[in-house]
Amino acid sequence: MSAGGDGAGKPLFVEQAAERWLARWSDRGAFLVALAAVLAAGVLDHLAGEVLGYDFEATAVYILPIAFAAWAAGTGASVICALLATGVEGYISWLGGPQVSSWVGVVSVVSELLLFLGAAYTFSRLRWHLDFERHISRTDPLTGIGNPRAFEEVATRELNRLQRRPAPVSVAFFDLDDFKSVNDARGHAAGNRLLRAVGDTLRTAVRGSDFAARVGGDEFALLLPDTDAETCRAVVERLRVRLREAVIAEGFGTTFSIGAVTFADPPAGSDQLLAAADRAMYVVKHGAKDGVRYEEAPASAPAAAGPSDLRSSG
Secondary structure, three states, X not given: OOOOOOOOOOOOHHHHHHHHHHHOOOHHHHHHHHHHHHHHHHHHHHHHHHHHOOOOOOHHHHHHHHHHHHHHOOHHHHHHXXXXXXXXXXXXXXXXXXXXXXXXXXXXXXXXXXXXXXXXXXXXXXXXXXXXXXXXXXXXXXXXXXXXXXXXXXXXHHXXXXXXXXXXXXXXXXXXXOHHHHHHHHOHHHHHHHHHHHHHXXXXXXXXXXXXXXXXXXXXXXXXXXXXXXXXXXXXXXHHHHHHHXXXXXXXXXXXXXXXXXXXXXXXXXXXHHHHHHHHHHHHHOOOOOEEEEEEEOOOOOOOOOHHHOEEOO
C-alpha cells in the first residue's frame, strides 16, 4: 500500500519561512524584544517631535511590536506591551505640551489604549486560529495522532537537522493484519474503535522525541530520531506488547505486520524513510504476518531499492 495520504500537500513558502523565523524566539526572548521595540519607538517618536517641531503620529509604529509579542509570545505579553505603549505615548504627549492634562488628552490616551489592546487581541486571536488550523490540518481526525502531511513535515525537519549533526534515525511501519475482515464481520464502527485503540497506544507509549502518524487506512508510521538499530528493536518490541494488550482489551485479536529500518546516516528525503519501512513491512505481510522485519540501510541506498539492498537483521 502506498504510504502517502490525502491532504499531504506542502505548506506555502511564506508559511515555512515564518515558522522558521518565529521558531528562533522563545516566549521570553520575543517578549523582551517587543518591550525594547516599544521603548525604542517612544524614543524615536520624541526625537522626531524635537527635530520636526510637531507631534509625530507614531501609533502604527507601536502596533508592530505589539503584534510581534502577540504572535510570538502570547496574549499576556502583547497586553503588557499595549499598556507600555500607551504609557510611553502618553508620556511623550505630556512632554510635548500641557494639552494632555485636558479632557481631550485623556480621551486621546484612552483611545490609544483601546486601539493597542484591540491590536493585541486581534493578533492573538489570529495566531490562535492559525495554530488551530495547522493542528487540524496535521492531525488524523479519527485517532488524534499525526496524519501523512504531519509525518512528512516532521520527518523533513528531522532530516534537515541530521544534515547538520549526523546521527542514526529509524522508522517503523505498522500494518494491521486482516483489518478488512474486522470491518466486514463487525462493522466500520468496530473498525474505527480498533484504529483509535492503536492510535491511543502509539501516542501514549512512544518516547517524547518520537512521532507517530496514521499514514493510511490501517497503516501507521513511527519516526524514531537519534535511534540506532538496537534501540529501534527495543522500542518496537515494547510497542508490539502494548499494541497487543490494547487490541485485546478492546475485544479484538488483530495482529500487526511491522517493518523497521534504521539509517546510519540521514537519507535524502522523508519519502525514502517511509518507502524503506513500507517495503520491509511487505516482506512480513506476504509471509506469515504477525511479525517484524528489521533492516539497516545506509544513506546511499537508492529510494527504489528492493529488500535485497538492505541488511536484514530478522
